[in-house]
Amino acid sequence: MxxxxxxxxxxxxxxxxxxxxxxxxxxxxxxxxxxxxxxxxxxxxxxxxxxxxxxxxxxxxxxxxxxxxxxxxxxxxxxxxARAASSIEYDPKGGIVVATTDDGAVALAAFAASQTGVRAEPLSHKELADAEPALTRDVTAAFHYPEDAQVQxxxxxxxxxxxxxxxxxxxxxxxxxxxxxxxxxxxxxxxxxxxxxxxxxxxxxxxxxxxxxxxxxxxxxxxRPRRGEVLVTTPMPGVVRHKVYDADYVGAVGADSGELQTSAVVESTWGGTVLIGSSRRRVEFDDTIRPEVLSAIAVKALRLFPSLADVAIMRAYGGFRPYVDxxxxxxxxxxxxxxxxxxxxxxxxxxxxxxxxxxxxxxxxxxxxxxxxxxxxxxxxxxxxxxxxx
Structure with missing residues (x-):
């Protein structure tokens, strides 16, 4: 047959x-x-x-x-x-979402409460500091999402x-x-x-x-394509332990504007490098990496992790996401x-x-x-x- x-x-x-x-x-x-x-x-x-x-x-x-x-x-x-599976680098490390304003804290708590069937655990200031020692203390709310993971x-x-x-x-x-x-x-x-x-x-x-x-x-x-860029630091194992991002990220993802949207998204890899994002903009298939976009990403990331200011950036890259209205x-x-x-x-x-x-x-x-x-x-x-x- x-x-x-x-x-x-x-x-x-x-x-x-x-x-x-x-x-x-x-x-x-x-x-x-x-x-x-x-x-x-x-x-x-x-x-x-x-x-x-x-x-x-x-x-x-x-x-x-x-x-x-x-x-x-x-x-x-x-x-x-086994070798192929290892190359996936599956890491169920969990994610932490933070708010840095009072309004952001209210919105983040409401968003977490709306996610039926998802584990979203509020973190006290001490719990957050224990989980991410290098993270800024200027945080108004934080939620731990233990189901978040990462692969290569x-x-x-x-x-x-x-x-x-x-x-x-x-x-x-x-x-x-x-x-x-x-x-x-x-x-x-x-x-x-x-x-x-x-x-x-x-x-x-x-x-x-x-x-x-x-x-x-x-x-x-x-x-259609929607472009994003990422900065990559030199290896610094253990500094960033989860995927950490500002609650503004959700709004940037859902934005309909083709203009530049940026938010702070910071996480490490198995090799110890730290990935710093993120940006979104519609530029068709123009693959030019623009310094002003990288600068905007870095500024927001530094608000979450001030200690990254003295870390060397090893490279930057960008790619296109498949976008539907x-x-x-x-x-x-x-x-x-x-x-x-x-x-x-x-x-x-x-x-x-x-x-x-x-x-x-x-x-x-x-x-x-x-x-x-x-x-x-x-x-x-x-x-x-x-x-x-x-």
Whole structure:
């Protein structure tokens, strides 16, 4: 019996996670990427797995699903290849969200109380000082989110993809999709230079390039790039112990303006370097790193961790997040082109939400009852189709 062939477009972490889940489900999977695996948005992220930044609704439910799945996925990969699992650098270190104004404290407490099913523990000044000794004492409220975690994003994507390949998936890199083959309103393959890769199902997991790819396939969706930058210090192990961010971060994520939005987000890696973010701005695919943006990020970070003032910055990098106007992922079959599915639009949460997204896609394609309702993620909502069709 011929197996259903699924072509996954994109070898970032969402595409890799989808490829793994679908291969394990028995599909014949081919991953196609115009560059190299984890070479785009995935390699320019911080690796966050967060429930702390999401208000009530479907995205929080997806975050809770993904948070529960991550340790399971890591354990499964460890059974296959311990070295690959180690490269994920899964660290359930927890997060701390702080407010630095009276109004911010009220808003943070209300936000934490609204997150049904999420552990959010208020911290006293002493508890906060014990948890993060280098953090400023000028804090009006703080909440500990023990379910927040972190991975090394490129390592995690490659481990997921490697698992898919071990189970029979194929990879085509340096291969750009230029179009689609369509028969009776159904996509039957993707065109790449010199050939057609036949498919029963195509999954558009191209991240911030998903809008461009979808237009080439004949079913455009309104996914656009939103740029962010990160500063990286020289190693300083133990100085920052959790993911720590100012409550303003939630507002910056949800802002609709294309203008620069910055907030203080500070965390360390396994190697001891400290990642300092974050910024958000819409500049299409302009990859210029601008000193004024890095300066704005640094100023806000120093308000949380004044001791970072004398720390050397080793490098800075930036990347593009897949942005949708209603700030929700896109997951489902395209209503205009049968057998074309989209798995994108996660903005800055794609690392954390990747495994939950992949599980839902697997369930939808196999006719299994989804682990959570997916109605808010469908392709036919106005934020996804209205501008694309304009």
């Amino acid at each position: 011929n197996r259903t062939r699924v072509v996954v477009l994109g070898a970032g972490i969402v595409g890799a996670a989808c490829a793994r889940e679908l291969t394990l489900a028995g599909f014949d999977v081919v991953v196609v990427d115009r560059g190299r695996p984890a070479g785009g948005t995935t390699s320019h992220g911080e690796g966050n797995i967060l429930v702390s930044d999401k208000g009530p609704g479907a995205e929080l439910d997806l975050a809770k699903l993904s948070t529960a799945l991550w340790p399971q996925v890591v354990a499964e990969i460890a059974d296959e290849d 994003p490129a390592g995690a994507a490659l481990a997921l993809l490697g698992s898919a390949l071990r189970h029979g998936a194929q990879l085509r890199f340096d291969t750009e999709v230029v179009g689609a083959t369509v028969h009776n309103g159904r996509i039957t393959g993707v065109r790449v230079p010199g050939e057609v890769i036949e498919a029963d199902v195509v999954v558009n997991a191209a991240g911030p390039w998903a809008g461009q790819v979808s237009a080439r396939l004949g079913a455009p969706i309104a996914v 209603d700030h929700l992922p896109v997951l489902g079959e395209d209503p205009r082109l049968e057998n074309l599915w989209h798995a994108t639009g996660h903005e800055g949460a794609g690392i954390g939400l990747s495994v939950g997204t992949a599980r839902l896609l697997r369930e939808l394609l196999t006719g299994t009852e989804p682990a959570m309702p997916v109605g808010e993620f469908t392709v036919d909502r106005s934020a996804v189709l209205a501008e694309a069709a304009a």
